[in-house]
Amino acid sequence: MAELATVAMHVDSREKSSPHRSRKMNFACKKLFTSASRALLVRKNLKDLPLKTFSTEILQPKAQKETITINFMKNGSKIPAKAKVGDHLLDVVIDNDIDLDGFGACEGTLSCSTCHLIFTDEQFKIIGTKPTDEELDMLDLAYDLVDTSRLGCQVFVTKEMNGWEIEVPAGVSDARDV
Amino acid sequence: MIRLKRMAVGAIRSFSSKITPIPRIAIIGSGPAGFYTAQHLLKSNSKLHVDIYEKLFAPYGLVRYGVAPDHPEVKNVISTFSKTAINDRCRWIGNVEIGRDISIRDMRKAYSALVFSYGCQIDKLLNIPGENLKGVYSAREFVEWYNGLPSASTLNPNLDCEDVVILGQGNVAIDVARMFLSPLDELRKTDISEYALDKISKSRVKRVHLVGRRGPLQAACTIAELRELTKLPNCFGIITHQEVEFLREKIKELPRPKKRMMELMLKIADSSIDNKIDFQKQWSLSFFKSPLEFLPSEENPDQLGKIRFSLNKLKDNIAYPTGETVELSTNLAFRSIGYRGVGIPGLPFDSERGLIPNKNGSVINERGLYCSGWIKRGPTGVIATTMNDGFETAKTILEDINSSRIDITSDQLGFDGLANSLKDIKVKPLNYQDWSKIDMIETQVGTAKGKSREKFVDIQEVFKLLDH
Ligand SMILES: Cc1cc2nc3c(=O)[nH]c(=O)nc-3n(C[C@H](O)[C@H](O)[C@H](O)COP(=O)(O)OP(=O)(O)OC[C@H]3O[C@@H](n4cnc5c(N)ncnc54)[C@H](O)[C@@H]3O)c2cc1C
Ligand code: FES
Numbered sequence A: 001m002a003e004l005a006t007v008a009m010h011v012d013s014r015e016k017s018s019p020h021r022s023r024k025m026n027f028a029c030k031k032l033f034t035s036a037s038r039a040l041l042v043r044k045n046l047k048d049l050p051l052k053t054f055s056t057e058i059l060q061p062k063a064q065k066e067t068i069t070i071n072f073m074k075n076g077s078k079i080p081a082k083a084k085v086g087d088h089l090l091d092v093v094i095d096n097d098i099d100l101d102g103f104g105a106c107e108g109t110l111s112c113s114t115c116h117l118i119f120t121d122e123q124f125k126i127i128g129t130k131p132t133d134e135e136l137d138m139l140d141l142a143y144d145l146v147d148t149s150r151l152g153c154q155v156f157v158t159k160e161m162n163g164w165e166i167e168v169p170a171g172v173s174d175a176r177d178v
Numbered sequence B: 001m002i003r004l005k006r007m008a009v010g011a012i013r014s015f016s017s018k019i020t021p022i023p024r025i026a027i028i029g030s031g032p033a034g035f036y037t038a039q040h041l042l043k044s045n046s047k048l049h050v051d052i053y054e055k056l057f058a059p060y061g062l063v064r065y066g067v068a069p070d071h072p073e074v075k076n077v078i079s080t081f082s083k084t085a086i087n088d089r090c091r092w093i094g095n096v097e098i099g100r101d102i103s104i105r106d107m108r109k110a111y112s113a114l115v116f117s118y119g120c121q122i123d124k125l126l127n128i129p130g131e132n133l134k135g136v137y138s139a140r141e142f143v144e145w146y147n148g149l150p151s152a153s154t155l156n157p158n159l160d161c162e163d164v165v166i167l168g169q170g171n172v173a174i175d176v177a178r179m180f181l182s183p184l185d186e187l188r189k190t191d192i193s194e195y196a197l198d199k200i201s202k203s204r205v206k207r208v209h210l211v212g213r214r215g216p217l218q219a220a221c222t223i224a225e226l227r228e229l230t231k232l233p234n235c236f237g238i239i240t241h242q243e244v245e246f247l248r249e250k251i252k253e254l255p256r257p258k259k260r261m262m263e264l265m266l267k268i269a270d271s272s273i274d275n276k277i278d279f280q281k282q283w284s285l286s287f288f289k290s291p292l293e294f295l296p297s298e299e300n301p302d303q304l305g306k307i308r309f310s311l312n313k314l315k316d317n318i319a320y321p322t323g324e325t326v327e328l329s330t331n332l333a334f335r336s337i338g339y340r341g342v343g344i345p346g347l348p349f350d351s352e353r354g355l356i357p358n359k360n361g362s363v364i365n366e367r368g369l370y371c372s373g374w375i376k377r378g379p380t381g382v383i384a385t386t387m388n389d390g391f392e393t394a395k396t397i398l399e400d401i402n403s404s405r406i407d408i409t410s411d412q413l414g415f416d417g418l419a420n421s422l423k424d425i426k427v428k429p430l431n432y433q434d435w436s437k438i439d440m441i442e443t444q445v446g447t448a449k450g451k452s453r454e455k456f457v458d459i460q461e462v463f464k465l466l467d468h
Helices: A002-017 A019-031 A035-048 A054-059 A089-095 A121-126 A133-139 B002-019 B032-044 B072-085 B104-110 B139-146 B171-181 B184-188 B194-202 B223-230 B247-253 B256-272 B383-402 B419-424 B432-448 B459-466
Strands: A067-074 A077-084 A116-118 A149-151 A165-167 B024-028 B049-053 B090-093 B113-116 B136-138 B163-167 B207-211 B235-239 B281-286 B289-296 B304-315 B318-329 B333-335 B369-371
Touching: A067 A089, A077 A089, A116 A165, A133 A149, A133 B223, B024 B032, B024 B104, B032 B049, B032 B072, B032 B383, B072 B090, B090 B432, B104 B113, B113 B383, B136 B139, B139 B171, B139 B194, B139 B333, B163 B171, B163 B318, B171 B207, B171 B223, B171 B281, B184 B194, B223 B235, B223 B256, B235 B256, B247 B256, B289 B318, B369 B383, B432 B459
Parallel strands: A067 A165, B024 B049, B024 B113, B049 B090, B113 B369, B136 B333, B163 B207, B163 B333, B207 B281, B235 B281
Antiparallel strands: A067 A077, A116 A149, B289 B304, B304 B318
């Protein structure tokens, strides 16, 4: 147990010097009690890290993001969702508690393809960013892949998407051989 | 008096469970397949209880002991698994091996249904002369070694050479290659086991050759893993032009995923021509070669010295020897030609294919037995594939519950009915709180070393920590 205490102290002293690590550490400790909210924590951390620093957060009240409506189409049914402009489509699914089994398994880190979404040609052209090689690589593992497929964790919500119907494909393909 | 009380409790129990019989389901193996099956079962039936058994002291199967340490993002799936594990109707039972500590027969008595999701635990052999020479390793064991699987922690491979040959071109082969090619400072931050990091950091390996039996179109790796190799700093990749040139004509007809993969291979081949002697390390993908024999080195008859290959040509996707052979000198080789499942006594098993015979996850001709994941489908597919597969099995079980194909009777007590028999054989089961404690300490010890985690490899240490 004494050994454990030293480990904890060690961690403490690092915490003060590095806000990054402190966030990580807090997280590690919280994990035991709040594993249920872990998904959210990790994702938020990832998203927040490059954008905000501690000081700006204090000085500026959070700007209210514009909200639009996006509809996810799964097995023929329409699931409407409130979407904040600037968020990723994966965030929209999670923040609206949309029950899509297994969606976003890698929590938006471009390593699973479970956030696969299918757009219309029209919509595909309007999406602000083009897929990178890495996104296309992951998409190549997705079941039901079409030319207008994208990964929900790589597409930002923009104002033009208000009222869009976006298709959630049925499954994932068997693409890996070991 | 005591006996009377017991009878009374028994009566109440059977009486109350007659009103609301609880479907108790045991899941054997707590990898992705086990957790995804449990997740779907719990979500879709609000009465059902699930006990998940795991032979190791840690859950998550290959996510912990297979997925490469430098792919931490892939392990994010764990947060969904832990949500399932803390569900009131779910119980995780670690350190209990089904088939050894509890028989399938006893399990069947204690549960309405059993789901086998215990993965594929061994790997395929090449079955060629010299496979037992020193220096010939299984990629599976090497992966288990650097990932801290207790039973593999003593492997202690000899990495003291400059050339490594990996037989196979799947993602596991590429994972192994990266261990030799990635910058050490990257590996240092991961949850790679300390002893492995130490050993790898002292290795002299400069060149990694990934050799495939068939051609570029049949290479089993994903494009993401191949691209990752091309982006390693201070390292360049070689593909011989002659082996891929024929693709240029074919490429237009291919479906998008294959097309993009072949474009990448051609690009690598094109840039292989440039002279890049400045780079410290190098890897190569080489095709149409089957290993025929591992040959001993001249200095030591027990030690691998070179590998003889047959040159192949392809017909209908099958490799045939041309009669020509080539030799590659190396003291270190890994076979990486696929995993394999093994049976459990009392369970139907297709030993030819290395999996449990089933239809949509329902074990053929066995009421109440199901399977999920690699042991159901064979050892291919990413976690997302295993997820879909787990959902499919769960759906089959739910249908069988609804159509009363599964017996749900009152005397099925689940783990409560089995715990005593474990005491008799001195097996100490762990629960999820125990695991959470282990998890926290591993993370803390890791953080103190600047790593994401340092895994326990000694179960005795684990028990000391838990004060059992
Ligand atoms: C080296 C390697 C790297 C990989 N990397 C990736 C990757 O980067 N991304 C990706 O998406 N996929 C990856 N995969 C694939 C992925 O790991 C599999 O799709 C998935 O783990 C299969 O899940 P499973 O539950 O069927 O088996 P497993 O994950 O093997 O789980 C089986 C579990 O059952 C337990 N068990 C075994 N026997 C018993 C018993 N008798 N009683 C109780 N418990 C038992 C085992 O200890 C284990 O915990 C990788 C696979 C390998 C081999
Ligand atoms: S959430 Fe995994 S790739 Fe988007």
